[in-house]
Amino acid sequence: xxxxxxxxxxxxxxxxxxxxxxxxxxxxxxxxxxxxxxxxxxxxxxxxxxxxxxxxxxxxxxxxxxxxxxxxxxxxxxxxxxxxxxxxxxxxxxxxxxxxxxxxxxxxxxxxxxxxxxxxxxxxxxxxxxxxxxxxxxxxxxxxxxxxxxxxxxxxx
Numbered sequence: 001x002x003x004x005x006x007x008x009x010x011x012x013x014x015x016x017x018x019x020x021x022x023x024x025x026x027x028x029x030x031x032x033x034x035x036x037x038x039x040x041x042x043x044x045x046x047x048x049x050x051x052x053x054x055x056x057x058x059x060x061x062x063x064x065x066x067x068x069x070x071x072x073x074x075x076x077x078x079x080x081x082x083x084x085x086x087x088x089x090x091x092x093x094x095x096x097x098x099x100x101x102x103x104x105x106x107x108x109x110x111x112x113x114x115x116x117x118x119x120x121x122x123x124x125x126x127x128x129x130x131x132x133x134x135x136x137x138x139x140x141x142x143x144x145x146x147x148x149x150x151x152x153x154x155x156x157x
Contacts, residue, residue: 012039012051016076024075035073052076053083065089071096111140117154124149 015028027037027048037048053066056078060066067089070080084092112120116138123129123137124145131149135142147153 012048012055012076016048016052018077021077021079023077024070024072024080025077026072027074027076031074037074037076049073049076049081052078053081057083067092071098112138112154114154117148120145120148 017026017028019025030038032038032047039046039048039051047066049068050060050066054060060083063085064083065086065088067082067084068075068080069082070077072080075081120134120138124131124134129137131142131145134140134145138145144153
């Protein structure tokens with residue numbers, strides 16, 4: 001094991017435990033509190049997987065995340081890395097079950113239950129209740145009732 005951190009981006013490869021392309025390639029030196037490999041170059045900290053991505057695929061555009069197919073933050077295998085926006089990264093986390101969805105009742109700001117939303121839609125569809133009346137019944141703003149009945153919120157998509 002090398003005791004001094006590499007001082008050039010190209011020296012990164014010496015500190016990655018490389019294996020088969022299908023397996024994770026672990027960073028062998030320091031990691032941040034989230035488990036991502038880090039390196040200091042000229043007194044600036046870098047995330048190693050981002051450096052590896054740049055070395056293989058080229059420059060990373062502003063605001064782009066380098067995500068892991070393998071969900072292993074210390075992995076530096078270029079076959080496991082992909083570029084995406086923050087939204088792409090969050091969608092990937094949710095799809096893989098690593099991050100709770102914040103939709104519907106899971107949203108901390110939620111004021112209604114799914115049952116109440118279903119009831120609002122049901123009552124509105126009868127034509128017997130206006131959005132204002134439903135807002136009063138459920139103690140909810142008519143503009144939000146409108147968003148519910150028009151599937152702009154609580155759309156279950």
